Amino acid sequence: MLDLDRDEITGGPIPKTLVILAVPLLVQNLVQVLQQVIDTLWLGRHSLEAVAAVGLTFPVVGLVTAIAVGAGVGTQVLVSQRVGADELALGRRAAVNGAVVGLVGGTIVGLAVWALAGRIVGIFGAPDLVTEYATAYLATIALAVPVLSASEAIESSFIGWGDTRAALYINVLAIAVNLVLDPFLIFGWWLFPELGVAGAAAATGIGYGVGIGLGIGMALRGRSGFALLRTDVDLHLDDCREIVDVGWPTAGQYVSSQSARVGMVWLVALVGGAAGLAAYTIGARVATISFVPAIGLQQAAQSMIGQNLGAERPLRARRTTWTGVAIASVGLTVVGAIQWAIPGALSAAFVPDATPAELAVAAEYLRILAYGYWAIGATYLLQAGFNGARRTRTSLVATLLQYWVVRIPVAAGAAFLLNMGVTGVFWAVTLSNVAAAIGLGAYYWSETTTGMNERAAKTAAAEGAEAAD
Known part of the structure:
Protein backbone atom coordinates (compact mmCIF):
# COMPACT_ATOMS: atom_id res chain seq x y z
CA MET A 1 0.00 0.00 0.00
CA LEU A 2 2.84 2.38 0.86
CA ASP A 3 5.17 1.14 -1.88
CA LEU A 4 6.13 3.88 -4.30
CA ASP A 5 8.30 3.78 -7.43
CA ARG A 6 10.52 6.74 -8.15
CA ASP A 7 8.66 7.25 -11.43
CA GLU A 8 5.46 7.89 -9.49
CA ILE A 9 7.07 10.84 -7.71
CA THR A 10 7.55 12.61 -11.03
CA GLY A 11 4.53 11.16 -12.86
CA GLY A 12 1.94 9.69 -10.48
CA PRO A 13 -1.16 11.33 -8.96
CA ILE A 14 0.08 14.22 -6.84
CA PRO A 15 -2.28 13.95 -3.83
CA LYS A 16 -1.87 10.19 -3.52
CA THR A 17 1.91 10.35 -3.90
CA LEU A 18 2.23 13.14 -1.36
CA VAL A 19 0.19 11.26 1.22
CA ILE A 20 2.07 7.99 0.68
CA LEU A 21 5.39 9.78 1.15
CA ALA A 22 4.12 11.70 4.18
CA VAL A 23 2.57 8.83 6.20
CA PRO A 24 5.87 7.29 7.40
CA LEU A 25 7.14 10.77 8.28
CA LEU A 26 3.95 11.44 10.22
CA VAL A 27 4.49 8.25 12.22
CA GLN A 28 8.15 9.15 12.74
CA ASN A 29 7.27 12.57 14.15
CA LEU A 30 4.62 11.11 16.44
CA VAL A 31 7.18 8.62 17.76
CA GLN A 32 9.53 11.52 18.52
CA VAL A 33 6.79 13.22 20.54
CA LEU A 34 6.24 9.93 22.39
CA GLN A 35 9.96 9.76 23.15
CA GLN A 36 9.86 13.18 24.81
CA VAL A 37 6.89 12.13 26.94
CA ILE A 38 8.51 8.86 28.08
CA ASP A 39 11.85 10.60 28.74
CA THR A 40 10.01 13.02 31.01
CA LEU A 41 8.25 10.16 32.83
CA TRP A 42 11.55 8.41 33.62
CA LEU A 43 13.21 11.66 34.71
CA GLY A 44 10.17 12.38 36.87
CA ARG A 45 10.89 9.16 38.76
CA HIS A 46 14.41 10.45 39.37
CA SER A 47 13.47 13.85 40.80
CA LEU A 48 11.54 17.05 40.19
CA GLU A 49 14.86 18.82 39.71
CA ALA A 50 15.73 16.42 36.89
CA VAL A 51 12.58 17.35 34.96
CA ALA A 52 13.20 21.04 35.62
CA ALA A 53 16.81 20.69 34.43
CA VAL A 54 15.83 19.20 31.08
CA GLY A 55 13.09 21.81 30.68
CA LEU A 56 15.64 24.52 31.40
CA THR A 57 17.97 23.31 28.64
CA PHE A 58 15.19 22.71 26.10
CA PRO A 59 15.55 26.06 24.24
CA VAL A 60 19.35 25.70 24.18
CA VAL A 61 19.19 22.15 22.83
CA GLY A 62 16.78 23.39 20.18
CA LEU A 63 19.29 26.02 19.09
CA VAL A 64 22.18 23.53 19.09
CA THR A 65 20.33 21.01 16.94
CA ALA A 66 19.81 23.67 14.26
CA ILE A 67 23.00 22.31 12.67
CA ALA A 68 21.28 18.96 12.21
CA VAL A 69 18.22 20.61 10.65
CA GLY A 70 20.39 22.54 8.20
CA ALA A 71 22.44 19.50 7.18
CA GLY A 72 19.27 17.47 6.75
CA VAL A 73 17.43 19.93 4.50
CA GLY A 74 20.53 20.67 2.41
CA THR A 75 21.13 16.96 1.86
CA GLN A 76 17.48 16.21 1.11
CA VAL A 77 17.17 18.93 -1.52
CA LEU A 78 20.42 18.04 -3.29
CA VAL A 79 19.71 14.30 -3.30
CA SER A 80 16.12 14.77 -4.52
CA GLN A 81 17.10 17.01 -7.43
CA ARG A 82 19.84 14.63 -8.57
CA VAL A 83 17.59 11.59 -8.27
CA GLY A 84 14.89 13.42 -10.22
CA ALA A 85 17.44 14.02 -12.97
CA ASP A 86 18.23 10.26 -12.87
CA GLU A 87 21.78 11.01 -11.68
CA LEU A 88 21.67 8.26 -9.08
CA ALA A 89 25.42 8.02 -8.50
CA LEU A 90 25.56 11.76 -7.86
CA GLY A 91 22.59 11.41 -5.51
CA ARG A 92 24.42 8.76 -3.48
CA ARG A 93 27.53 10.90 -3.43
CA ALA A 94 25.50 13.83 -2.11
CA ALA A 95 24.15 11.58 0.64
CA VAL A 96 27.66 10.63 1.74
CA ASN A 97 28.83 14.22 1.75
CA GLY A 98 25.70 15.32 3.59
CA ALA A 99 26.57 12.91 6.39
CA VAL A 100 30.10 14.35 6.45
CA VAL A 101 28.75 17.91 6.68
CA GLY A 102 26.48 16.87 9.55
CA LEU A 103 29.29 15.06 11.36
CA VAL A 104 31.85 17.86 11.00
CA GLY A 105 29.42 20.69 11.72
CA GLY A 106 27.92 18.80 14.65
CA THR A 107 31.38 18.13 16.08
CA ILE A 108 32.36 21.81 15.98
CA VAL A 109 29.11 23.00 17.56
CA GLY A 110 28.93 20.11 20.01
CA LEU A 111 32.43 20.60 21.38
CA ALA A 112 31.86 24.33 21.80
CA VAL A 113 28.64 23.77 23.76
CA TRP A 114 30.26 20.99 25.82
CA ALA A 115 33.06 23.33 26.86
CA LEU A 116 30.67 26.17 27.73
CA ALA A 117 27.77 24.13 29.17
CA GLY A 118 28.21 25.42 32.73
CA ARG A 119 28.33 29.06 31.67
CA ILE A 120 25.34 28.67 29.35
CA VAL A 121 23.17 27.09 32.04
CA GLY A 122 24.35 29.59 34.63
CA ILE A 123 22.71 32.41 32.69
CA PHE A 124 19.25 31.18 33.70
CA GLY A 125 19.93 31.61 37.42
CA ALA A 126 18.19 28.38 38.43
CA PRO A 127 18.65 26.74 41.87
CA ASP A 128 21.99 25.03 42.42
CA LEU A 129 20.81 21.43 42.03
CA VAL A 130 18.81 22.21 38.90
CA THR A 131 21.81 24.03 37.45
CA GLU A 132 24.06 21.06 38.23
CA TYR A 133 21.70 18.60 36.54
CA ALA A 134 21.12 20.92 33.58
CA THR A 135 24.85 21.36 33.03
CA ALA A 136 25.40 17.59 33.04
CA TYR A 137 22.51 17.04 30.60
CA LEU A 138 23.59 19.81 28.21
CA ALA A 139 27.25 18.75 28.20
CA THR A 140 26.30 15.14 27.43
CA ILE A 141 23.76 15.96 24.72
CA ALA A 142 26.35 18.30 23.17
CA LEU A 143 28.70 15.35 22.68
CA ALA A 144 25.85 13.55 20.89
CA VAL A 145 25.22 16.40 18.42
CA PRO A 146 27.67 15.02 15.78
CA VAL A 147 25.77 11.71 15.81
CA LEU A 148 22.38 13.45 15.70
CA SER A 149 23.46 15.64 12.77
CA ALA A 150 24.91 12.75 10.76
CA SER A 151 21.80 10.67 11.44
CA GLU A 152 19.56 13.52 10.26
CA ALA A 153 21.53 13.75 7.01
CA ILE A 154 21.25 10.00 6.39
CA GLU A 155 17.50 10.01 7.10
CA SER A 156 17.09 13.03 4.81
CA SER A 157 19.02 11.24 2.06
CA PHE A 158 16.46 8.45 2.02
CA ILE A 159 13.62 10.99 2.09
CA GLY A 160 15.19 12.84 -0.84
CA TRP A 161 15.54 9.51 -2.63
CA GLY A 162 11.82 8.99 -2.17
CA ASP A 163 12.01 6.24 0.46
CA THR A 164 10.42 7.79 3.53
CA ARG A 165 9.89 4.38 5.14
CA ALA A 166 13.65 3.91 5.46
CA ALA A 167 13.86 7.18 7.35
CA LEU A 168 11.06 5.95 9.61
CA TYR A 169 12.91 2.68 10.35
CA ILE A 170 16.12 4.54 11.24
CA ASN A 171 14.28 6.89 13.56
CA VAL A 172 12.14 4.24 15.23
CA LEU A 173 15.18 2.07 15.95
CA ALA A 174 17.09 5.05 17.37
CA ILE A 175 14.20 6.03 19.62
CA ALA A 176 13.52 2.43 20.70
CA VAL A 177 17.15 2.00 21.80
CA ASN A 178 16.95 5.36 23.56
CA LEU A 179 13.81 4.41 25.50
CA VAL A 180 15.16 1.00 26.50
CA LEU A 181 18.45 2.46 27.72
CA ASP A 182 16.85 5.38 29.59
CA PRO A 183 16.17 3.65 32.93
CA PHE A 184 19.39 1.61 32.80
CA LEU A 185 21.57 4.70 32.34
CA ILE A 186 19.53 7.06 34.54
CA PHE A 187 19.22 4.73 37.56
CA GLY A 188 22.20 2.40 37.02
CA TRP A 189 20.19 -0.76 36.51
CA TRP A 190 22.03 -4.09 36.09
CA LEU A 191 25.66 -3.53 35.00
CA PHE A 192 25.16 0.03 33.76
CA PRO A 193 26.56 3.10 35.54
CA GLU A 194 24.13 5.43 37.31
CA LEU A 195 24.43 8.62 35.29
CA GLY A 196 21.28 10.38 36.47
CA VAL A 197 20.05 13.16 34.18
CA ALA A 198 23.08 12.76 31.91
CA GLY A 199 21.97 9.18 31.31
CA ALA A 200 18.92 10.38 29.38
CA ALA A 201 21.18 12.39 27.06
CA ALA A 202 23.62 9.49 26.69
CA ALA A 203 20.75 7.16 25.76
CA THR A 204 19.72 9.59 23.02
CA GLY A 205 23.22 9.67 21.52
CA ILE A 206 23.63 5.89 21.63
CA GLY A 207 20.19 5.40 20.09
CA TYR A 208 20.97 7.58 17.10
CA GLY A 209 24.35 5.92 16.73
CA VAL A 210 22.57 2.57 16.32
CA GLY A 211 20.16 4.24 13.89
CA ILE A 212 23.06 5.40 11.73
CA GLY A 213 24.29 1.81 11.58
CA LEU A 214 20.91 0.69 10.26
CA GLY A 215 20.87 3.48 7.70
CA ILE A 216 24.31 2.60 6.38
CA GLY A 217 23.35 -1.07 6.29
CA MET A 218 20.21 -0.36 4.23
CA ALA A 219 22.22 1.80 1.85
CA LEU A 220 24.89 -0.87 1.35
CA ARG A 221 22.22 -3.52 0.70
CA GLY A 222 20.71 -1.34 -2.01
CA ARG A 223 17.32 -0.59 -0.48
CA SER A 224 15.06 1.19 -3.01
CA GLY A 225 17.93 1.23 -5.49
CA PHE A 226 20.16 3.26 -3.18
CA ALA A 227 22.96 0.67 -3.56
CA LEU A 228 25.80 2.64 -1.99
CA LEU A 229 29.04 1.69 -3.74
CA ARG A 230 32.67 2.21 -2.76
CA THR A 231 33.00 4.82 -5.52
CA ASP A 232 30.20 6.86 -3.92
CA VAL A 233 32.16 7.22 -0.67
CA ASP A 234 34.04 10.23 -1.95
CA LEU A 235 34.54 13.50 -0.09
CA HIS A 236 33.59 16.11 -2.66
CA LEU A 237 33.96 19.71 -1.53
CA ASP A 238 31.58 21.06 -4.18
CA ASP A 239 28.84 18.80 -2.80
CA CYS A 240 29.61 19.96 0.74
CA ARG A 241 29.45 23.60 -0.33
CA GLU A 242 26.10 23.08 -2.05
CA ILE A 243 24.66 21.33 1.00
CA VAL A 244 25.85 24.11 3.29
CA ASP A 245 24.58 26.77 0.86
CA VAL A 246 21.10 25.23 0.80
CA GLY A 247 21.04 24.21 4.45
CA TRP A 248 22.42 27.18 6.39
CA PRO A 249 19.34 29.39 5.85
CA THR A 250 17.17 26.59 7.24
CA ALA A 251 19.41 26.38 10.29
CA GLY A 252 19.17 30.16 10.61
CA GLN A 253 15.40 29.94 10.25
CA TYR A 254 15.27 27.42 13.09
CA VAL A 255 17.49 29.58 15.32
CA SER A 256 15.36 32.63 14.55
Missing part, protein backbone atom coordinates in the same frame (compact mmCIF):
# COMPACT_ATOMS: atom_id res chain seq x y z
CA SER A 257 12.07 30.95 15.45
CA GLN A 258 13.47 29.36 18.62
CA SER A 259 14.99 32.67 19.77
CA ALA A 260 11.72 34.48 19.14
CA ARG A 261 9.85 31.86 21.18
CA VAL A 262 12.18 32.54 24.10
CA GLY A 263 11.27 36.23 23.78
CA MET A 264 7.57 35.39 23.69
CA VAL A 265 7.88 33.30 26.84
CA TRP A 266 9.48 36.26 28.59
CA LEU A 267 6.72 38.61 27.37
CA VAL A 268 3.93 36.21 28.37
CA ALA A 269 5.44 35.78 31.84
CA LEU A 270 5.71 39.56 32.19
CA VAL A 271 2.12 40.42 31.31
CA GLY A 272 0.28 37.18 32.08
CA GLY A 273 2.00 35.85 35.16
CA ALA A 274 1.88 32.16 36.04
CA ALA A 275 -1.57 31.63 34.54
CA GLY A 276 -0.57 33.19 31.22
CA LEU A 277 2.68 31.25 31.09
CA ALA A 278 0.87 28.00 31.84
CA ALA A 279 -1.64 28.76 29.09
CA TYR A 280 1.11 29.54 26.59
CA THR A 281 2.93 26.31 27.50
CA ILE A 282 -0.24 24.25 27.09
CA GLY A 283 -0.90 25.85 23.72
CA ALA A 284 2.63 25.14 22.57
CA ARG A 285 2.37 21.47 23.57
CA VAL A 286 -1.01 20.96 21.93
CA ALA A 287 0.20 22.75 18.80
CA THR A 288 3.32 20.58 18.62
CA ILE A 289 1.15 17.48 18.36
CA SER A 290 -1.36 19.14 16.00
CA PHE A 291 1.33 20.26 13.53
CA VAL A 292 2.94 16.82 13.17
CA PRO A 293 0.97 16.00 9.97
CA ALA A 294 1.95 19.30 8.37
CA ILE A 295 5.63 18.76 9.15
CA GLY A 296 5.53 15.28 7.60
CA LEU A 297 3.74 16.65 4.55
CA GLN A 298 6.34 19.41 4.23
CA GLN A 299 9.22 16.90 4.21
CA ALA A 300 7.44 14.76 1.63
CA ALA A 301 6.65 17.77 -0.56
CA GLN A 302 10.29 18.96 -0.50
CA SER A 303 11.37 15.63 -1.97
CA MET A 304 8.64 15.61 -4.61
CA ILE A 305 9.35 19.20 -5.61
CA GLY A 306 13.11 18.61 -5.72
CA GLN A 307 12.77 15.46 -7.83
CA ASN A 308 10.37 17.12 -10.26
CA LEU A 309 12.68 20.08 -10.69
CA GLY A 310 15.57 17.68 -11.23
CA ALA A 311 13.45 15.91 -13.87
CA GLU A 312 12.78 19.36 -15.44
CA ARG A 313 9.05 19.35 -14.64
CA PRO A 314 8.61 22.79 -13.07
CA LEU A 315 4.83 22.96 -13.53
CA ARG A 316 4.35 19.68 -11.68
CA ALA A 317 6.57 21.03 -8.86
CA ARG A 318 4.29 24.05 -8.62
CA ARG A 319 1.15 21.90 -8.59
CA THR A 320 2.71 19.75 -5.87
CA THR A 321 3.19 22.82 -3.69
CA TRP A 322 -0.37 24.08 -4.07
CA THR A 323 -1.79 20.59 -3.61
CA GLY A 324 0.18 20.27 -0.39
CA VAL A 325 -1.04 23.71 0.74
CA ALA A 326 -4.65 22.62 0.18
CA ILE A 327 -4.23 19.30 2.03
CA ALA A 328 -2.41 20.87 4.98
CA SER A 329 -4.80 23.82 5.26
CA VAL A 330 -7.93 21.68 5.19
CA GLY A 331 -6.46 19.10 7.56
CA LEU A 332 -5.36 21.65 10.15
CA THR A 333 -8.66 23.52 9.83
CA VAL A 334 -10.39 20.33 10.97
CA VAL A 335 -7.89 19.95 13.84
CA GLY A 336 -8.41 23.59 14.77
CA ALA A 337 -12.19 23.18 14.81
CA ILE A 338 -11.87 20.27 17.25
CA GLN A 339 -9.50 22.28 19.43
CA TRP A 340 -11.85 25.29 19.35
CA ALA A 341 -14.76 23.09 20.46
CA ILE A 342 -13.06 21.45 23.47
CA PRO A 343 -10.32 23.82 24.73
CA GLY A 344 -11.22 23.29 28.37
CA ALA A 345 -10.90 19.50 28.14
CA LEU A 346 -7.55 19.78 26.39
CA SER A 347 -6.25 22.21 28.99
CA ALA A 348 -7.35 19.99 31.87
CA ALA A 349 -5.71 16.97 30.24
CA PHE A 350 -2.32 18.69 30.22
CA VAL A 351 -2.59 20.39 33.60
CA PRO A 352 -5.15 18.49 35.68
CA ASP A 353 -4.24 20.36 38.89
CA ALA A 354 -4.76 23.84 37.42
CA THR A 355 -7.27 26.19 39.01
CA PRO A 356 -10.47 27.15 37.11
CA ALA A 357 -9.00 30.59 36.42
CA GLU A 358 -5.82 29.10 34.92
CA LEU A 359 -7.85 26.66 32.81
CA ALA A 360 -9.96 29.54 31.52
CA VAL A 361 -6.87 31.44 30.31
CA ALA A 362 -5.49 28.29 28.68
CA ALA A 363 -8.81 27.58 26.95
CA GLU A 364 -8.88 31.14 25.63
CA TYR A 365 -5.42 30.74 24.09
CA LEU A 366 -6.28 27.40 22.50
CA ARG A 367 -9.33 28.95 20.83
CA ILE A 368 -7.39 31.96 19.57
CA LEU A 369 -4.63 29.67 18.29
CA ALA A 370 -7.14 27.48 16.44
CA TYR A 371 -8.20 30.35 14.17
CA GLY A 372 -4.78 30.34 12.51
CA TYR A 373 -4.15 26.61 12.18
CA TRP A 374 -4.95 26.61 8.46
CA ALA A 375 -2.28 29.28 7.99
CA ILE A 376 0.39 27.24 9.76
CA GLY A 377 -0.28 24.28 7.45
CA ALA A 378 -0.13 26.54 4.39
CA THR A 379 3.13 28.14 5.54
CA TYR A 380 4.87 24.79 6.03
CA LEU A 381 4.00 23.71 2.49
CA LEU A 382 4.82 27.03 0.88
CA GLN A 383 8.23 26.86 2.53
CA ALA A 384 8.59 23.37 1.05
CA GLY A 385 7.92 24.90 -2.38
CA PHE A 386 10.77 27.35 -1.94
CA ASN A 387 13.11 24.86 -0.21
CA GLY A 388 12.67 22.27 -2.96
CA ALA A 389 13.78 24.92 -5.44
CA ARG A 390 16.85 25.70 -3.28
CA ARG A 391 15.28 28.97 -2.18
CA THR A 392 15.82 28.30 1.51
CA ARG A 393 16.83 31.94 2.04
CA THR A 394 13.26 32.92 1.21
CA SER A 395 11.97 30.68 3.99
CA LEU A 396 14.52 32.26 6.35
CA VAL A 397 13.41 35.80 5.49
CA ALA A 398 9.74 34.81 5.84
CA THR A 399 10.41 33.41 9.32
CA LEU A 400 12.34 36.51 10.39
CA LEU A 401 9.45 38.71 9.25
CA GLN A 402 6.83 36.45 10.85
CA TYR A 403 8.44 36.39 14.28
CA TRP A 404 10.51 39.53 14.64
CA VAL A 405 8.63 42.06 12.49
CA VAL A 406 5.05 40.89 13.10
CA ARG A 407 4.67 38.62 16.14
CA ILE A 408 6.82 40.22 18.83
CA PRO A 409 6.03 43.89 17.99
CA VAL A 410 2.29 43.16 17.66
CA ALA A 411 2.36 41.20 20.92
CA ALA A 412 4.08 44.03 22.79
CA GLY A 413 1.82 46.68 21.23
CA ALA A 414 -1.38 44.78 21.95
CA ALA A 415 -0.33 43.96 25.51
CA PHE A 416 0.84 47.44 26.53
CA LEU A 417 -0.50 50.06 24.10
CA LEU A 418 -3.95 48.52 23.66
CA ASN A 419 -4.08 47.26 27.26
CA MET A 420 -5.12 43.77 26.11
CA GLY A 421 -2.67 42.05 28.46
CA VAL A 422 -1.83 38.43 27.76
CA THR A 423 -4.83 38.11 25.40
CA GLY A 424 -3.10 40.56 23.07
CA VAL A 425 -0.01 38.37 23.09
CA PHE A 426 -2.14 35.34 22.20
CA TRP A 427 -3.74 37.16 19.26
CA ALA A 428 -0.30 38.22 18.01
CA VAL A 429 0.62 34.55 17.56
CA THR A 430 -2.40 33.85 15.36
CA LEU A 431 -2.16 37.11 13.42
CA SER A 432 1.52 36.50 12.64
CA ASN A 433 0.69 32.99 11.41
CA VAL A 434 -2.01 34.30 9.09
CA ALA A 435 0.23 37.14 7.84
CA ALA A 436 3.01 34.64 7.06
CA ALA A 437 0.70 32.36 5.08
CA ILE A 438 -0.85 35.16 3.03
CA GLY A 439 2.45 36.91 2.37
CA LEU A 440 4.36 33.76 1.51
CA GLY A 441 1.50 32.51 -0.68
CA ALA A 442 1.37 35.74 -2.67
CA TYR A 443 5.14 35.74 -3.09
CA TYR A 444 5.23 32.09 -4.17
CA TRP A 445 2.51 32.75 -6.77
CA SER A 446 4.43 35.78 -8.06
CA GLU A 447 7.80 34.00 -8.20
CA THR A 448 6.51 30.86 -9.90
CA THR A 449 4.50 32.93 -12.37
CA THR A 450 7.71 34.69 -13.41
CA GLY A 451 9.70 31.46 -13.83
CA MET A 452 11.25 30.57 -10.44
CA ASN A 453 10.78 26.81 -10.93
CA GLU A 454 11.93 26.90 -14.54
CA ARG A 455 15.14 28.63 -13.44
CA ALA A 456 15.58 26.15 -10.61
CA ALA A 457 15.18 23.22 -13.02
CA LYS A 458 17.81 24.65 -15.37
CA THR A 459 20.19 25.28 -12.46
CA ALA A 460 19.75 21.73 -11.18
CA ALA A 461 20.41 20.31 -14.66
CA ALA A 462 23.50 22.48 -15.16
CA GLU A 463 24.97 21.66 -11.73
CA GLY A 464 24.22 17.97 -12.23
CA ALA A 465 26.10 17.99 -15.52
CA GLU A 466 28.99 19.88 -13.93
CA ALA A 467 29.15 17.47 -10.99
CA ALA A 468 29.23 14.50 -13.36
CA ASP A 469 32.30 15.86 -15.15
